[in-house]
Amino acid sequence: MPAFPLTLAVITRNEAAHIARCLDSVPFAAEKLVVDCGSDDDTVAIAQAHGARVVHQDWLGFGPQRNFAAGQCAHDWILVLDADEYLGRDLAEELQRRLPALMAGDAAAAYLRRSTVYMGAPMRWYRPSTGERMARLYHRGRARWSDARVHESLQFDGPAPTLRGSFLHTNNPTLVHKQLKVLQYAELKCRDWLDHGKPARMWQAPFVYALAFLKDYLFRLACLDGWRGFVIAQTAASYALYKRMRYYEMTRNPASVEQAANALRAQGASIE
Known part of the structure; x- marks a missing residue:
């Protein structure tokens, strides 16, 4: 070839x-x-x-x-x-x-x-x-x-x-792998937000979850893939919500940045 x-x-x-x-x-x-x-x-x-x-x-x-x-x-x-x-x-x-x-x-x-x-x-x-x-x-x-x-x-x-x-x-071989990746990706995204001084708007959190779930489950047709589609939509919505909760914690308790990094490193995640 x-x-x-x-x-x-x-x-x-x-x-x-x-x-x-x-x-x-x-x-x-x-x-x-x-x-x-x-x-x-x-x-x-x-x-x-x-x-x-x-x-x-x-x-x-x-x-x-x-x-x-x-x-x-x-x-x-x-x-x-x-x-x-x-x-x-x-x-x-x-x-x-x-x-x-x-x-x-x-x-x-x-x-x-x-x-x-x-x-x-x-x-x-x-x-x-x-x-x-x-x-x-x-x-x-x-x-x-x-x-x-x-x-x-x-x-x-x-x-x-x-x-x-x-x-x-x-995609992730198990939901356990997926949840570990969610924690890692959320941490990295929140660090980007922290670097740019993004305001923490927790009042948006309930709406973010609902809209993210509906976007994937209905408009992106996850509903047609049965229970696997439900799991994907729920995981995506949970990720969208968790990022905002975690970022709020970072702004309230700056010491949590390094504490969380140490916990994720112990699981083999790269957090820098």
Whole structure:
């Protein structure tokens, strides 16, 4: 299979269960780069065995970590996947057909579609899990990641076509994993709010929960995915509410920032 002047870039911490499948799904990338922030499982050894160059970087936050990875890449065109994501066969074939023209043109990025496997099966109706558009392929001279600690986005001006095939996301293997990630992501988001001096508006909290649940359950069609859809909508609404409660606590009790960070580090979460 011909290799394209493209780097697959993956940021990791303790992803031994997933990293091989992720790397192997992009056999046409001339380079595979893993930026690891301190795994204590076999992530690094498995990544190297599957053709990746591994670079260590202490955790900087999602946006800065991705920008660091971009600076380590050997090629200007970069495909970004998380370790628990992998290319579907249709998307892999489409990329091989379209990459030459894309790289020769003036596009800044390209949108890929992501489909999610949740509780052991693909979601069928919930819109963010069935073909969500995400900018994951880009030219590093024309695009960069925002500096957000979490919920980072690729920022660019210029053409960005959308590919038809999908990459797959094996969402958190259990609700326990999901809740740990919710705590980590909420903490990172609240730290961003704290840095920017956002007011804590607790009066919004009940409305935020209700609106977030209705948005996902009804308008994003989670209701059509049965009880799995209900769980997704409830989890999303709880996350929206918890962020605001946690931020209120940070503003009331600044000492809780480091106390919570220590508790999350004990669970293996990266909080900086």
